[in-house]
Amino acid sequence: MKKNELYIYIPLSFALLLPVPGRFAYGLIMIFLLYLMSVCGILFKKFAVKFFNAELHNVIVTIMLVSLCILVRQLVIIFSPLTAFVLGIAFFMPAFTSFILGNLYSSSDLPVLFELKNVLVKCSFFCVFALVFFFIRDVFGYGTISFPSANGIFEILIFSAENKILPFSFLASIPGAVVLLLLFNTLFFKIISAFEIIETSQVD
Secondary structure: OOHHHHHHHHHHHHHHHOOOOOOHHHHHHHHHHHHHHHHHHHHHHHHHHHHOOHHHHHHHHHHHHHHHHHHHHHHHHHHOHHHHHHHHHHHHHHHHHHHHHHHHHOOOOOOHHHHHHHHHHHHHHHHHHHHHHHHHHHHHHHOEEEEEEOOEEEEEEOOOOOOOOHHHHHHHOHHHHHHHHHHHHHHHHHHHHHHHHHHHHHHO
16 A cells, blocks of 8 residues: 555545444445445446546446445345444445445456456455444454444454443444544555655655
């Protein structure tokens, strides 16, 4: 990852991760949606390039992604109405994120398999970041590791009420999520800057 890519991931991380409750179960669902939307976004874009004028490409891709989101949400409602209710409008954020990543890292001149590989690699960096973010919030904020289930979430207890680390309960809140995102992004910025300095010194 390069520093200019981090400037893209930072606003995307706030847009995609903050509206979602800090449970690992919901993070898994959002990551699945992001991968699904990223793959379908590339395929939709290829379809739009082939059959529609250039000025309609983004409109067609947006309509298709939102329609796919609605379809998947209906399937989730059948499986777990509580999950669909809790995620609410955040359910549509992976479509927005995949649309941005698709426009940045895809090109109509490239083969579809190459585009899919490129976008999925970039998406994977973000997904690993998101999973770690949700894992930390779930474990330290709630004292559990949760997974999706028909009843909403299935919890594995890590800390009991007596052993829970109270100061870290702050991470379960939205302000706690903001602080954690800022810490993560600052850490990545420092790491990337360090690698760029090393690369520059080696070139010199």
